[in-house]
Amino acid sequence: MMTREHNELITPTGPGTPVGNLFRRYWIPALLFEELPEPECPPVRVKLLSERFIAFRDTQGRLGLIDEFCAHRGVSLWFGRNEENGLRCPYHGWKYDYTGQCVDVPSEPEESGFCRKIRLKSYPLVESGGILWAYMGPPQDQPPFPAFEWTTLPATHCYTSKRWQECNYLQAMEGGIDSSHVSFLHSGALHTDPLHRGTKGALYQRDRSPKFEVVQSAGGLCIGVRRNAEEGHYYWRVTQWIMPWYTMVPPYGDNALNAHAWVPIDDENCFTWTFTYHPTRALSALELDTMRNGGGTHVKLIPGSFRPIINKDNDYMIDRAAQKAGLTYSGVMGIAMQDASVQESMGPIQDRSKENLVSTDNAIIMARHRLRKAALDLRKAIEPPALDPACHRVRPASFVLPAGIPFDKAKSDAFEAKEGLAHTSI
Ligand code: FES
Ligand SMILES: [Fe+2]
Secondary structure, eight states, X not given: OOOHHHHHHHSOOSTTSHHHHHHTTSEEEEEEGGGSOSTTXXXXXXXXXXXXXXXXXXXXXXXXXXXXXXXXXXXXXXXXXXXXXXXXXXXXXXXXXXXXXXXXXXXXOGGGOGGGGOBOOEEOEEEETTEEEEEOSOGGGOOOOOOOXXXXXXGGGEEEEEEEESSOHHHHHHHHHOGGGGGTTTTTGGGTSTTTTTOHHHHHTTOOOOEEEEEEOSSEEEEEEEXXXXXTEEEEEEEXXXXXXXXXXXXXXXXXXXXXXXXXXXXXXXEEEEEEEXXXXXXXXXXXXHHHTTOTTOOOBOTTXXXXXXXXXXXXXXXXXXXXXXXXXXXXXXXXXXXXXXXXXXXXXXXXXXXXXXXXXXXXXXXXXXXXXHHHHHHTTOOOTTOSGGGGOBOOEEEEEETTSOHHHHTGGGGBOOTTOOOOOO
C-alpha cells in the first residue's frame, strides 16, 4: 500500500512537478527515425511529459522540436509548410527555424527586426540507434548521450517499436519490474509465441511462487527472481530496471533481448517502447516478420497511428473460449496486449492507497522508493542516478544455479553488456 501523497508525488510528470523535473534531466526516446525520415517531410505532433510540440526535419536534415503553437495567434504548426529551412505557419506565413527562432513575419518590414524578437520554446532532438531523443531539461544540465546496448549495435541486430498505452507510465512500468505475473498472465502465450515457445525458460514458469531477491545497481535495480528447476537447482530470471523508466526483460533461449521504455505522454497516457536486439547476430527474417505482425513483445497497430488494433474500445478482443481452454490465460492475444489490458484496467492512474502488496512486489516497492528519493533529492540539488552512460551498459539474464549460490555474485559477468559477447540465457 502506498499513501495517497506518495502516489500523487510519483505519478504526475508535467512541468514543475517533482518527477517531471526529474524526468527532464534525462534524454527521452521521443520519435522513431521513420516518423521523420527525410528533409522537408511532414511535421509530426509530439506530446511528452504533458507538453505539446511539433517535430520536423528541415531542408538540411536538421531536427527541430518546437512549441506546437504559432506565436502569432496560436495555430498548430502541424499544418505548417516545411520549406527552405523552416516551418511556415499557413495562417499568416510566420516562419520558424529548427531552433524555434522566428525568421520571417511577412506583414512586418524586414528592417523593423520584429521577427528576431519572436522565439518558440524548443529542445534538442538527436538521432541515435534509429530513435530520435529529446532533452527537455535545463541546457547546462544536459547529460552525456545514453549508451544502451540497442543504441550501439548495427541496425540489422535491432528492431524497435512504440505503442500508445492508455494509462499513467508508472503502472505500465511496474508491470516490467514484476516478473511474477509471467507464470499467470503470459503462461499460455509462452507456449505459442514463436519467440518464446520451446525454451527451458517457458517450462520453468510452472513454479508459480517465485522468490524475489533485489539488489541496488548503479543505475537502478538488479531484480533476481528464482523458481524451482531440477532437484537442488533454481531457475533465475534477472530483470534490470534503469532509472528513470527502462526495464530489460530476462531472455528466453537463443532469442534476442527485449527492453522497454515507459515514457509519459501526459499523466494518463504513455508510450511503451520495445527494443529487441541481439548482441551478436542480425535478427532473422522470421523474427522480424513475427515482430512486425505483433508477435514477441510487439503489437499490431492501427495503420497510421500508434494505437494497438487490440485496445480498450473493443474490450481487447477478449476470447473467452481461448481463456477457458488455456490457450491464453486471460483471453487476450499477445504478450504486449496482455500486459496493456490489465494495466489500463486499473484506471488512468492507479489508486495505490487501495492496494495490498505481497513479497513478489518487493522490486516495485524499491523502484517507487528510488524514484521518490531521486525526485526529492533533486530539490536539494543532488544529481539524479543513471545519468552516467556506464549505468546503461547492463543486460538482463536467465540461468540455472545450484541452490544456495547468490545470483548476483555467481553470475555478475552476465549482467554486463560486452561488445561481441552473447547474452546469458536458457
Ligand atoms: S497564427 Fe501563425 S501566422 Fe498567424
Ligand atoms: Fe508482462
